[in-house]
Amino acid sequence: MNDLRRLSLNQITIDQWSLAEVVEACAGAGVPSIGVWRHKLDGDAAAAAHVVRDAGLRVSSLCRGGFFAAATEAERRERDDDNRRAVEEAAELGTDVLVLVCGPASGRDLAAGRAQVAEGIERLLPHAIDHGVRLGIEPLHPMFVSERSVVCSLGEASDLAERFDAAQVGVVIDVYHVFWEAGVERQIEHVRGRILGFHVCDWVTPTNVLAGRAMMGDGVIDLRRLRAAVERAGYDGPIEVEVISEELRQRPGEEVLSLAIDRYRAEV
Amino acid sequence: MNDLRRLSLNQITIDQWSLAEVVEACAGAGVPSIGVWRHKLDGDAAAAAHVVRDAGLRVSSLCRGGFFAAATEAERRERDDDNRRAVEEAAELGTDVLVLVCGPASGRDLAAGRAQVAEGIERLLPHAIDHGVRLGIEPLHPMFVSERSVVCSLGEASDLAERFDAAQVGVVIDVYHVFWEAGVERQIEHVRGRILGFHVCDWVTPTNVLAGRAMMGDGVIDLRRLRAAVERAGYDGPIEVEVISEELRQRPGEEVLSLAIDRYRAEV
Numbered sequence: 001m002n003d004l005r006r007l008s009l010n011q012i013t014i015d016q017w018s019l020a021e022v023v024e025a026c027a028g029a030g031v032p033s034i035g036v037w038r039h040k041l042d043g044d045a046a047a048a049a050h051v052v053r054d055a056g057l058r059v060s061s062l063c064r065g066g067f068f069a070a071a072t073e074a075e076r077r078e079r080d081d082d083n084r085r086a087v088e089e090a091a092e093l094g095t096d097v098l099v100l101v102c103g104p105a106s107g108r109d110l111a112a113g114r115a116q117v118a119e120g121i122e123r124l125l126p127h128a129i130d131h132g133v134r135l136g137i138e139p140l141h142p143m144f145v146s147e148r149s150v151v152c153s154l155g156e157a158s159d160l161a162e163r164f165d166a167a168q169v170g171v172v173i174d175v176y177h178v179f180w181e182a183g184v185e186r187q188i189e190h191v192r193g194r195i196l197g198f199h200v201c202d203w204v205t206p207t208n209v210l211a212g213r214a215m216m217g218d219g220v221i222d223l224r225r226l227r228a229a230v231e232r233a234g235y236d237g238p239i240e241v242e243v244i245s246e247e248l249r250q251r252p253g254e255e256v257l258s259l260a261i262d263r264y265r266a267e268v
Numbered sequence: 269m270n271d272l273r274r275l276s277l278n279q280i281t282i283d284q285w286s287l288a289e290v291v292e293a294c295a296g297a298g299v300p301s302i303g304v305w306r307h308k309l310d311g312d313a314a315a316a317a318h319v320v321r322d323a324g325l326r327v328s329s330l331c332r333g334g335f336f337a338a339a340t341e342a343e344r345r346e347r348d349d350d351n352r353r354a355v356e357e358a359a360e361l362g363t364d365v366l367v368l369v370c371g372p373a374s375g376r377d378l379a380a381g382r383a384q385v386a387e388g389i390e391r392l393l394p395h396a397i398d399h400g401v402r403l404g405i406e407p408l409h410p411m412f413v414s415e416r417s418v419v420c421s422l423g424e425a426s427d428l429a430e431r432f433d434a435a436q437v438g439v440v441i442d443v444y445h446v447f448w449e450a451g452v453e454r455q456i457e458h459v460r461g462r463i464l465g466f467h468v469c470d471w472v473t474p475t476n477v478l479a480g481r482a483m484m485g486d487g488v489i490d491l492r493r494l495r496a497a498v499e500r501a502g503y504d505g506p507i508e509v510e511v512i513s514e515e516l517r518q519r520p521g522e523e524v525l526s527l528a529i530d531r532y533r534a535e536v
Contacts, residue, residue: 104473108490114450143411145448146473146488153421156450180413182382182424205372205414207477220414222376 001265008060009260010035010199010242014253020051025257027055035199035240036093037063038086045089052093059095060238061136061172061197062086067103068120069113069150080120084127091131097196098128099172100137102151113150118160121169129168136172136196137161141180143209154178154187161194170194173230174242176201176213179221188229195235198227200268201243211246215259217267227268239268269533276328277528278303278467278510282521288319293525295323303467303508304361305331306354313357320361327363328506329404329440329465330354335371336388337381337418348388352395359399365464366396367404367440370419381418386428389437397436404440404464405429409448411477422446422455429462438462441498442510444469444481447489456497463503466495468536469511479514483527485535495536507536 009031011022019040026034034052036059041048052059065086070076090098100121105113121135128135139157140149151157157171171191176199178184188195202219204212216223227239241260248256277299279290287308294302302320304327309316320327333354338344358366368389373381389403396403407425408417419425425439439459444467446452456463470487472480484491495507509528516524 105488108488110448110450110490141411142409142448143475143477146471146475152448153450159450180378180410180420182378182421182427203414207411207414209411209475209477220373220376222378 002268004030004261004264005032006237006239007031007261007264008033008035008238008240009257010063010240011040012037012063013241013243013248013260014256015249017253019048021253023051023055023057025253027057029257029261031257031261033058033060033238035059035061035063035242036095038089041089045092049093059093060240061097061099062090062093062095064099064101064138065124065135066100066149069103069106069116071106080123083120083124087124087128087131087133090133096132096134097136097172098133099197100135101140102137102149104146104148105150110145110150117150118163121160121164125164125168134167134196135169137169138172138174139177141177153181154184154191155181158187158191158194161191166193170196172197172199174199174201175221175223175226176203179203179226184226185229188226188233192233195230195233195237197237197240198230198235199240199242200227200264201241211244211249213244215243215245215248216241216263223268239264270536272298272529272532273300274505274507275299275529275532276301276303276506276508277525278331278508279308280305280331281509281511281516281528282524283517285521287316289521291319291323291325293521295325297525297529299525299529301326301328301506303327303329303331303510304363306357309357313360317361327361328508329363329365329367330358330361332367332369332406333392333403334368334417337371337374337384339374348391351388351392355392355396355399355401358401364400364402365404365440366401367406367465369406369408370417372414372416373418378413378418385418386431389428389432393432393436402435402464403437405437406440406442406465407445409445421449422452422459423449426455426459426462429459434461438464440465440467442467442469443489443491443494444471447471447494452494453497456494456501460501463498463501463505465505465508466498466503467508467510468495468532469509479512479517481512483511483513483516484509484531491536507532
């Protein structure tokens with residue numbers, strides 16, 4: 001059984017709650033950290049930071065920057081501006097990890113989309129360094145390649161991260177996105193020193209693309225094996241429970257939080 | 269514009285038709301080959317073979333053998349028997365390619381499931397050699413990992429195929445399953461000499477896991493780039509149009525066939 005010291009609740013798991021509600025419930029339940037989403041900040045990261053700090057909680061990461069590929073120069077500038085704001089918000093919240101969901105290509109050319117991602121990270125990096133924020137490239141499952149991320153394997157995320165300094169750019173490993181990879185344990189070892197986050201949930205059969213993730217233990221992911229691999233590779237940071245699920249959104253937040261804690265203890 | 273010499277219609281694209289209907293329509297439309305599914309044989313491959321031959325058509329491949337991982341020994345034997353029948357049916361139909369959809373793991377242990385796939389191929393191979401049938405490992409998109417195939421990338425399929433003689437075990441490349449891979453063109457070059465089939469359709473956004481494939485040209489896959497890669501790697505065999513789509517199943521078969529031919533000419 002896990003104690004809760006490394007547990008972080010990614011707030012998208014209880015999207016029905018405001019940030020203040022998540023903070024209050026986590027503090028009450030002994031969950032020490034939360035993962036924050038930008039759309040929950042109401043544009044005021046400073047106020048959010050106060051709420052979190054006053055409750056004695058830490059922010060393990062901010063979701064998300066990214067979506068680098070753009071069809072026009074104007075759009076590209078807009079996204080760069082938004083990514084710089086994301087860096088500032090992360091710093092304000094006291095987390096040094098900004099999760100990057102890299103975005104789809106703007107057309108059919110995935111190689112061009114991937115090049116735009118690398119260039120986008122390069123443009124964002126000086127601002128991130130100035131603010132003491134590390135950029136965590138999160139590879140997304142290949143079923144999201146045309147909607148959310150052209151970076152769709154841990155190997156690819158690792159290749160991309162390695163173009164930059166390990167102290168500044170790393171990867172965020174979400175079991176849901178990478179558990180299917182044949183060489184995943186070897187890849188995890190390969191990204192030693194660059195693991196900026198570890199997210200858990202579960203994969204159910206049959207799956208549902210958009211919001212069909214499940215609570216740990218309800219699906220087929222070998223969570224213990226992946227956690228062991230991440231720890232062998234030296235990661236000892238927060239373990240974020242991040243379950244994007246239509247079904248969980250229909251249930252009372254208290255119930256979801258309690259289930260997340262129980263399953264974290266028993267299954268991760 | 270492509271002429272139709274290399275076009276093959278995989279019959280699942282017009283699942284509303286019987287084999288006899290597909291054969292008649294393809295012969296009438298000048299489509300020289302079809303890809304056959306076993307559930308359309310009504311248990312009588314010899315009769316089906318007559319229908320195909322009488323119409324002057326060829327069978328480019330038979331779908332499918334596989335589903336190797338089994339929870340029990342009895343189940344494993346049943347699947348082995350069924351795979352041997354699939355080999356015999358392929359030979360009867362006059363195709364030397366049996367497409368393998370390798371199946372999911374029987375539990376959470378993907379490595380064990382993958383080992384069972386390799387062992388299953390090894391057990392099936394002597395029977396395939398006896399019948400002059402080559403086994404084509406088709407990697408499936410990772411979103412099918414827990415339902416249909418633990419082999420979910422071209423790299424993995426290639427590693428698996430390379431344990432066997434190139435004249436006996438190869439890979440089937442379906443753009444839908446592999447287009448997202450960052451190194452796909454390099455991987456295609458790597459499997460030179462082992463490409464036993466090339467399947468085309470398209471990927472639409474947002475996607476739908478089970479039957480959401482689209483006709484070539486309606487989605488985001490860079491078909492020409494992938495076809496060029498396959499041809500650079502020496503493949504000059506049939507190009508199967510295989511579109512598994514709920515929407516197409518609701519339309520008259522003639523309309524789907526005509527669209528498949530037009531799009532093959534214009535987009536592939």
